[in-house]
Amino acid sequence: MYSAVIPVYNRGAAVRDAIESVFRQTLPAREIIVVDDGSDEPLERTLSQYNPRVTLIRLKKNAGVSAARNAGAAASSGKYTAFLDSDDLWTPDKCRIQIGEMEKSGLPASHTDEHWFRKDRWVNQGKQHTKYGGNIFCTILDKCRISPSALVVEKGLFSRMGGFNPLLRVCEDYEFSMRLALIAEIGYIPEKLTVKRATEANSLSAAIRHIESVRLDILEQFISQHELPPEYEECAKKELERKRRIVGKRGD
DSSP states (O other), X not given: OEEEEEEESSOHHHHHHHHHHHHTOSXXXXXXXXXXXXXXXXXXXXXXXXXXXXXEEEOSXXXXXXXXXXXXXXXOOSSEEEEOOTTOEEOTTHHHHHXXXXXXXXXXXXXEEEEEEETTEEEOOOGGGOOOXXXXXXXXXXXXXXOGGGOEEEHHHHHHHTSSOTTOSSSHHHHHHHHHHHHXXXXXXXXXXXXXXXXXXXXXXXXXXXXXXXXXXXXXXXXXXXXXXXXXHHHHHHHHHHHHHHHHHHTO
Protein backbone atom coordinates (compact mmCIF):
# COMPACT_ATOMS: atom_id res chain seq x y z
CA MET A 1 0.00 0.00 0.00
CA TYR A 2 2.80 2.44 0.79
CA SER A 3 6.44 2.80 -0.11
CA ALA A 4 8.98 4.14 2.39
CA VAL A 5 11.55 6.45 0.80
CA ILE A 6 14.69 7.27 2.79
CA PRO A 7 17.27 9.70 1.35
CA VAL A 8 20.73 9.50 2.91
CA TYR A 9 24.07 11.23 2.56
CA ASN A 10 27.04 10.03 4.63
CA ARG A 11 24.92 8.79 7.53
CA GLY A 12 25.40 5.05 7.40
CA ALA A 13 24.81 4.45 11.11
CA ALA A 14 21.76 6.71 11.34
CA VAL A 15 20.06 5.27 8.28
CA ARG A 16 20.14 1.79 9.80
CA ASP A 17 18.05 3.10 12.71
CA ALA A 18 15.61 4.68 10.25
CA ILE A 19 15.29 1.42 8.32
CA GLU A 20 14.71 -0.56 11.50
CA SER A 21 11.89 1.81 12.46
CA VAL A 22 10.21 1.00 9.13
CA PHE A 23 10.61 -2.73 9.77
CA ARG A 24 8.83 -2.23 13.11
CA GLN A 25 5.72 -0.72 11.52
CA THR A 26 2.49 -2.50 12.42
CA LEU A 27 1.38 -1.77 8.86
CA PRO A 28 4.30 -3.16 6.82
CA ALA A 29 5.66 -1.14 3.93
CA ARG A 30 5.23 -2.50 0.42
CA GLU A 31 8.89 -1.64 -0.11
CA ILE A 32 11.72 0.35 1.43
CA ILE A 33 13.76 2.45 -0.96
CA VAL A 34 16.99 4.02 0.30
CA VAL A 35 18.51 6.65 -1.98
CA ASP A 36 22.24 7.19 -1.48
CA ASP A 37 22.72 10.81 -2.50
CA GLY A 38 26.30 10.39 -3.71
CA SER A 39 27.81 9.61 -0.31
CA ASP A 40 31.59 9.89 -0.04
CA GLU A 41 31.67 6.18 0.73
CA PRO A 42 29.02 4.10 -1.05
CA LEU A 43 26.56 2.50 1.34
CA GLU A 44 26.26 -0.90 -0.36
CA ARG A 45 28.37 -2.67 2.25
CA THR A 46 26.74 -0.82 5.16
CA LEU A 47 23.26 -1.83 4.02
CA SER A 48 24.08 -5.28 2.66
CA GLN A 49 22.54 -6.91 5.75
CA TYR A 50 19.12 -5.73 4.56
CA ASN A 51 19.24 -7.38 1.13
CA PRO A 52 16.80 -8.05 -0.47
CA ARG A 53 14.34 -6.31 1.86
CA VAL A 54 15.70 -2.85 1.03
CA THR A 55 16.18 -1.43 -2.45
CA LEU A 56 19.24 0.81 -2.68
CA ILE A 57 19.48 3.49 -5.35
CA ARG A 58 22.78 5.34 -5.66
CA LEU A 59 22.96 8.75 -7.30
CA LYS A 60 26.23 9.33 -9.16
CA LYS A 61 26.87 12.61 -7.39
CA ASN A 62 25.43 14.52 -4.47
CA ALA A 63 22.33 16.25 -5.85
CA GLY A 64 20.60 17.27 -2.64
CA VAL A 65 17.79 15.83 -0.59
CA SER A 66 15.07 16.99 -3.00
CA ALA A 67 16.56 15.06 -5.92
CA ALA A 68 17.10 12.02 -3.69
CA ARG A 69 13.50 12.00 -2.47
CA ASN A 70 12.24 12.46 -6.02
CA ALA A 71 14.35 9.56 -7.29
CA GLY A 72 13.02 7.29 -4.58
CA ALA A 73 9.41 8.29 -5.21
CA ALA A 74 9.82 7.75 -8.96
CA ALA A 75 11.07 4.22 -8.35
CA SER A 76 8.31 3.37 -5.88
CA SER A 77 5.24 1.24 -6.62
CA GLY A 78 2.97 1.93 -3.63
CA LYS A 79 -0.24 3.94 -3.72
CA TYR A 80 1.24 6.19 -1.07
CA THR A 81 4.78 7.50 -0.63
CA ALA A 82 5.96 7.95 2.95
CA PHE A 83 9.17 9.92 3.38
CA LEU A 84 11.66 9.40 6.20
CA ASP A 85 14.91 11.33 6.56
CA SER A 86 17.89 9.20 7.47
CA ASP A 87 18.33 10.68 10.96
CA ASP A 88 14.65 10.43 11.91
CA LEU A 89 12.44 7.57 13.12
CA TRP A 90 8.83 6.41 12.97
CA THR A 91 6.98 5.07 15.99
CA PRO A 92 5.59 1.56 15.34
CA ASP A 93 1.98 2.58 14.66
CA LYS A 94 2.78 5.65 12.57
CA CYS A 95 1.86 4.40 9.11
CA ARG A 96 -1.06 2.25 10.27
CA ILE A 97 -2.73 5.20 11.97
CA GLN A 98 -1.82 7.78 9.33
CA ILE A 99 -2.73 5.81 6.24
CA GLY A 100 -5.83 4.46 7.95
CA GLU A 101 -7.02 8.02 8.47
CA MET A 102 -6.24 8.90 4.85
CA GLU A 103 -8.23 5.91 3.62
CA LYS A 104 -11.20 7.00 5.74
CA SER A 105 -11.08 10.66 4.76
CA GLY A 106 -10.02 10.27 1.15
CA LEU A 107 -7.44 13.03 1.59
CA PRO A 108 -4.38 12.65 -0.67
CA ALA A 109 -1.81 13.83 1.85
CA SER A 110 -1.31 14.00 5.60
CA HIS A 111 1.26 14.61 8.30
CA THR A 112 1.65 13.84 11.99
CA ASP A 113 2.86 15.54 15.13
CA GLU A 114 6.43 14.81 16.23
CA HIS A 115 8.76 14.17 19.11
CA TRP A 116 11.90 16.31 18.90
CA PHE A 117 15.29 15.08 20.02
CA ARG A 118 18.01 17.74 19.91
CA LYS A 119 21.62 16.82 20.61
CA ASP A 120 21.27 14.74 23.79
CA ARG A 121 17.78 15.50 25.07
CA TRP A 122 14.09 15.60 24.26
CA VAL A 123 12.73 19.12 23.78
CA ASN A 124 9.29 20.71 23.63
CA GLN A 125 8.33 22.30 20.34
CA GLY A 126 6.41 25.25 21.76
CA LYS A 127 3.34 26.99 20.39
CA GLN A 128 5.32 28.60 17.56
CA HIS A 129 5.62 25.15 15.96
CA THR A 130 1.91 24.29 16.09
CA LYS A 131 0.81 22.08 13.19
CA TYR A 132 -2.47 22.15 11.30
CA GLY A 133 -4.75 20.12 9.08
CA GLY A 134 -7.38 21.02 6.48
CA ASN A 135 -7.06 23.95 4.11
CA ILE A 136 -3.91 25.23 5.74
CA PHE A 137 -2.23 27.40 3.12
CA CYS A 138 -2.42 30.62 5.14
CA THR A 139 -1.24 28.97 8.35
CA ILE A 140 2.01 27.52 6.96
CA LEU A 141 3.49 30.60 5.29
CA ASP A 142 5.60 31.67 8.26
CA LYS A 143 7.73 28.51 8.48
CA CYS A 144 7.70 24.88 7.45
CA ARG A 145 5.09 23.14 9.56
CA ILE A 146 5.05 19.85 7.62
CA SER A 147 8.11 17.72 8.26
CA PRO A 148 9.02 15.43 5.35
CA SER A 149 9.50 12.55 7.81
CA ALA A 150 5.89 13.01 8.94
CA LEU A 151 4.50 13.31 5.40
CA VAL A 152 2.58 10.71 3.44
CA VAL A 153 1.27 11.67 0.00
CA GLU A 154 -0.43 9.80 -2.81
CA LYS A 155 2.22 8.93 -5.38
CA GLY A 156 0.06 10.19 -8.26
CA LEU A 157 -0.34 13.61 -6.68
CA PHE A 158 3.35 13.81 -5.83
CA SER A 159 4.26 13.00 -9.43
CA ARG A 160 1.83 15.56 -10.83
CA MET A 161 3.35 18.20 -8.56
CA GLY A 162 6.82 17.43 -9.85
CA GLY A 163 8.04 16.42 -6.41
CA PHE A 164 10.37 18.53 -4.31
CA ASN A 165 12.19 21.39 -6.02
CA PRO A 166 15.68 19.99 -6.81
CA LEU A 167 17.10 23.51 -7.10
CA LEU A 168 16.58 24.08 -3.37
CA ARG A 169 19.16 22.69 -0.95
CA VAL A 170 17.39 24.14 2.10
CA CYS A 171 13.76 25.05 2.82
CA GLU A 172 12.66 22.64 0.08
CA ASP A 173 10.05 21.35 2.54
CA TYR A 174 8.68 24.88 3.01
CA GLU A 175 8.27 25.38 -0.73
CA PHE A 176 6.75 21.93 -1.26
CA SER A 177 4.29 22.45 1.59
CA MET A 178 3.00 25.66 0.02
CA ARG A 179 2.48 24.00 -3.35
CA LEU A 180 0.74 21.06 -1.70
CA ALA A 181 -1.53 23.24 0.44
CA LEU A 182 -2.44 25.33 -2.60
CA ILE A 183 -4.07 22.38 -4.35
CA ALA A 184 -5.10 19.93 -1.63
CA GLU A 185 -6.68 19.63 1.78
CA ILE A 186 -4.10 18.05 4.08
CA GLY A 187 -4.87 15.66 6.89
CA TYR A 188 -3.23 16.02 10.29
CA ILE A 189 -2.81 13.37 12.97
CA PRO A 190 -2.09 15.12 16.30
CA GLU A 191 -0.38 12.09 17.79
CA LYS A 192 3.40 12.24 18.03
CA LEU A 193 4.16 9.44 15.60
CA THR A 194 7.41 10.76 14.13
CA VAL A 195 10.74 11.31 15.90
CA LYS A 196 12.92 14.10 14.55
CA ARG A 197 16.43 13.45 15.78
CA ALA A 198 18.46 15.94 13.73
CA THR A 199 20.64 18.06 15.99
CA GLU A 200 21.41 21.71 15.41
CA ALA A 201 24.96 20.70 14.59
CA ASN A 202 24.09 18.46 11.66
CA SER A 203 21.05 20.27 10.35
CA LEU A 204 21.74 21.82 6.98
CA SER A 205 19.13 24.52 7.59
CA ALA A 206 20.93 25.54 10.77
CA ALA A 207 23.97 26.46 8.69
CA ILE A 208 22.02 29.29 7.09
CA ARG A 209 22.59 32.37 9.22
CA HIS A 210 19.26 33.94 8.42
CA ILE A 211 16.98 31.15 7.29
CA GLU A 212 14.12 33.63 7.11
CA SER A 213 15.81 35.34 4.17
CA VAL A 214 15.69 32.04 2.27
CA ARG A 215 11.99 31.67 3.02
CA LEU A 216 11.49 35.27 1.90
CA ASP A 217 13.05 34.56 -1.49
CA ILE A 218 10.98 31.39 -1.88
CA LEU A 219 7.74 33.15 -0.97
CA GLU A 220 8.45 36.03 -3.35
CA GLN A 221 8.98 33.60 -6.21
CA PHE A 222 5.95 31.56 -5.22
CA ILE A 223 3.64 34.57 -5.34
CA SER A 224 5.00 35.61 -8.73
CA GLN A 225 4.71 32.13 -10.23
CA HIS A 226 1.26 31.05 -9.00
CA GLU A 227 -2.21 32.39 -9.53
CA LEU A 228 -3.60 32.49 -6.00
CA PRO A 229 -7.22 32.78 -4.87
CA PRO A 230 -7.87 36.28 -3.44
CA GLU A 231 -7.82 35.14 0.20
CA TYR A 232 -4.57 33.22 -0.33
CA GLU A 233 -2.98 36.13 -2.15
CA GLU A 234 -3.86 38.48 0.68
CA CYS A 235 -2.34 36.33 3.42
CA ALA A 236 0.72 35.53 1.29
CA LYS A 237 1.44 39.22 0.71
CA LYS A 238 0.97 39.97 4.41
CA GLU A 239 3.46 37.26 5.29
CA LEU A 240 5.82 38.56 2.62
CA GLU A 241 5.84 42.00 4.23
CA ARG A 242 6.38 40.46 7.66
CA LYS A 243 9.37 38.52 6.40
CA ARG A 244 10.81 41.62 4.74
CA ARG A 245 10.64 43.46 8.06
CA ILE A 246 12.31 40.57 9.88
CA VAL A 247 15.07 40.20 7.32
CA GLY A 248 15.59 43.96 7.25
CA LYS A 249 15.98 44.07 11.02
CA ARG A 250 18.58 41.33 10.81
CA GLY A 251 20.58 43.18 8.25
CA ASP A 252 20.09 40.85 5.25
